[in-house]
Amino acid sequence: MMKPILETKHLTKIYKGERAVDDVSLSINKGAIYGFLGLNGAGKTTTIRMLLGMIRPTHGSCFIKGRKVSQASSDLFKKVGYMVETPHAYPELTVRQNLEIFKRIRLLSDPNAVDRVIQLLKLNAYEHKKAKNLSLGNVQRLGIAKALMHQPEVLLLDEPVNGLDPAGIVEIRELLLDLSGNHGITIFISSHLLSEIAQIATNIGIIHLGRLIQEIESKQLKLLLNQRLIINTTNHSTAERTLNKAGISCGVNKHGSLETYDANAIKHPDHIARLLVESSHSLTHLAVEKENLEDYFLRMIKEKGETNHEAISGRVSHRRN
Ligand SMILES: Nc1ncnc2c1ncn2[C@@H]1O[C@H](COP(=O)(O)OP(=O)(O)OP(=O)(O)O)[C@@H](O)[C@H]1O
Structure with missing residues (x-):
């Protein structure tokens, strides 16, 4: 059986008695585009930060290519690229200059690194444009270019389509399909937009109130629509x-x-x-x-969220929204 490239086992994070992530066990195989879906505050960012070793789980563990993530395992992240917040760019510098600076900060020696990501992310038309003049979609593209500069096998993206207009969403969707289909990069992408993500994801995990309430292959999704x-x-x-x-x-x-x-x-x-x-x-x-996908998503959250909530009542405190 294929060994998962990313895995969490009983992953839990408790903040002051509140379970931000609650017993999440998920498994992502090489080549997958895994859509990690949940409403605001569901626990997506906290899960991603634990996967990246940025915060320590209260219980449970994360694994990258079978090796346990800990703060000491920095060499593990050579194979991982990520974009977990709105990417920073120096506004007065061009796309190429931003990438050159990032390359130096990351101490990457590969002389072709900048040219390669410009090519990969199809940024050629914008390479001499100042970052402040880029569309939001291209700012995200620049952020993903940085995340891929060291040629990782896995890419983790936290809400990369947030705030994009429909054309920007389509662009990022096509880009991710290209990275996955033509460059073999495994992608973990969080979002609250089921229908946008379902179009590219091979697998979907739905998280609600910190619990993973459903994990399915996208191709099964259509069969579940009422x-x-x-x-x-x-x-x-x-x-x-x-x-x-x-x-x-x-x-x-x-x-x-x-x-x-x-x-x-x-x-x-x-x-x-x-x-x-x-x-x-x-x-x-x-x-x-x-039923459309958004309605399905909300129905799942209502049905399974309520069941889970009953099952774990007493363990989950009320959250701020
Ligand atoms: N450092 C922290 N201290 C206390 N509570 C936190 C902290 N970080 C997150 N939380 C809480 O944990 C829960 C999950 O937050 P998280 O940011 O992981 O959700 P999310 O699904 O990424 O949502 P969003 O899309 O709004 O970022 C929320 O209730 C949030 O308020």
């Missing part, structure tokens, strides 16, 4: 009552439409149409839809 029947009428509250009386539970969703997950209703939308029309409702829209 179907629902979307119903629009000119009067949702009376339509809801009519459906409830017929034993069909439904509710108004965040888009203002009535929706139901009732299996019979989804199988026979014509029955629903008849029921509503016979009770004098004007039906304006009726469609069976697949």
